[in-house]
Amino acid sequence: MTNPIDALIAEKGVLLADGATGTNLFAMGLESGEAPELWNEDHPDRIAALHQGFVDAGADIILTNSFGGTRHRLKLHNAQDRVHALNRRAAEIARDVADKAGRKVIVAGSVGPTGELLQPLGAMTYDEAVEAFAEQIEGLQAGGADVAWIETMSAPDEIRAAAEAAIRVGLPYTYTGSFDTAGRTMMGLPPSDIHVVTDSLSQQPVGVGANCGVGASDILASLLDMSAARPDATIIVKGNCGIPEFRGTEIHYSGTPELMADYVRLAVDGGAMIVGGCCGTSFEHLKAMRVALDSHARAERPSVGEIVSRIGPLRNKQAAESGEGSGGARRERRRRG
Numbered sequence: 001m002t003n004p005i006d007a008l009i010a011e012k013g014v015l016l017a018d019g020a021t022g023t024n025l026f027a028m029g030l031e032s033g034e035a036p037e038l039w040n041e042d043h044p045d046r047i048a049a050l051h052q053g054f055v056d057a058g059a060d061i062i063l064t065n066s067f068g069g070t071r072h073r074l075k076l077h078n079a080q081d082r083v084h085a086l087n088r089r090a091a092e093i094a095r096d097v098a099d100k101a102g103r104k105v106i107v108a109g110s111v112g113p114t115g116e117l118l119q120p121l122g123a124m125t126y127d128e129a130v131e132a133f134a135e136q137i138e139g140l141q142a143g144g145a146d147v148a149w150i151e152t153m154s155a156p157d158e159i160r161a162a163a164e165a166a167i168r169v170g171l172p173y174t175y176t177g178s179f180d181t182a183g184r185t186m187m188g189l190p191p192s193d194i195h196v197v198t199d200s201l202s203q204q205p206v207g208v209g210a211n212c213g214v215g216a217s218d219i220l221a222s223l224l225d226m227s228a229a230r231p232d233a234t235i236i237v238k239g240n241c242g243i244p245e246f247r248g249t250e251i252h253y254s255g256t257p258e259l260m261a262d263y264v265r266l267a268v269d270g271g272a273m274i275v276g277g278c279c280g281t282s283f284e285h286l287k288a289m290r291v292a293l294d295s296h297a298r299a300e301r302p303s304v305g306e307i308v309s310r311i312g313p314l315r316n317k318q319a320a321e322s323g324e325g326s327g328g329a330r331r332e333r334r335r336r337g
Contacts, residue, residue: 001172004106004146005206005234005274008060011104014268016293017061017238017276018054019286021110023253025050025065035077037069040089047090051097053283055105058290061274062098062105063149066090066140067112070132084139091143108149109140109171111162118157126161133165141171150175151238152212154185156197167203174207176236179222180214182322190319191225195233209236212278215243216255216263217311220270221304221318227271234273239263241280243315253280257288262310264292269299 008015025036028046039047051062069087071080079086091109098105114132116124137148148166150173153159159175166173177185177194184190189197194208210222219239226235242255255263260277267275275293277285308314316322 019277019281057286087139088143095144109145129161183319211238261292
């Protein structure tokens with residue numbers, strides 16, 4: 001497999017990934033409970049505008065609108081027979097925007113969790129999970145995705161199944177966990193162990209890391225654990241834009257462009273090679289992040305104390321303080337962004 005991420009890192013240094021999908025699509029008219037993936041066919045112009053906004057803001061990597069693109073997620077919208085078509089279309093839209101950028105932009109095929117639990121906690125077998133992810137990734141590959149971008153994961157077995165599917169299909173892959181439960185994923189995986197999840201597979205990831213979670217400070221603390229465990233790894237951090245706050249019935253994120261710019265500087269200093277935004281991250285935020293990345297020279301590795309003083313308090317315990325965790329049997333239905 002070719003490795004487009006390493007090639008672009010060699011050319012540019014640290015890469016900027018895009019921002020939120022869901023937050024920005026809601027601003028474009030997506031209704032609560034509606035599947036964003038259906039917009040790939042119903043409103044392709046709006047999906048193209050999402051990608052174009054991030055490319056114009058300076059993104060080196062854009063994620064396809066396919067986070068919930070497995071048959072299990074699409075079944076909730078009676079679209080389980082459209083997996084290949086919807087994922088192919090998601091990649092085609094992003095590919096078209098990337099190819100017109102006038103510079104190299106990587107199209108990353110977003111692959112989120114199925115929403116099901118694998119045996120023995122749930123009914124899904126490991127082989128069934130691999131088949132479901134392979135079906136999705138085949139569509140993404142057919143549409144022109146450069147890499148499978150496995151994200152917002154909690155269970156090591158589900159990460160491994162998605163990675164095995166990518167290998168089967170023939171796409172390089174990355175994966176990120178969401179360390180949102182006392183510094184660990186909901187299934188108890190600590191950041192320091194994220195690197196070893198796919199060690200038994202025939203092909204290794206071209207990047208690993210963290211996304212989503214609870215806020216910029218917490219994901220930066222997770223980054224320190226990940227980079228300490230494997231300093232030479234290509235580490236991804238794609239953190240939320242500050243902290244979610246309810247204003248009436250709507251969720252707003254507290255992060256300003258200035259805060260997200262400082263988050264980028266700290267992420268680079270902490271060892272990240274790919275930095276982006278997740279929930280709440282707008283085009284304006286990403287533009288400020290691009291300026292920060294282009295003007296920043298890697299500095300001394302920060303401490304957790306420095307992160308807190310510059311970005312704000314941690315919302316969770318750190319993984320080292322939280323023991324083995326107890327959230328393994330809970331189900332997560334979150335959607336990226």
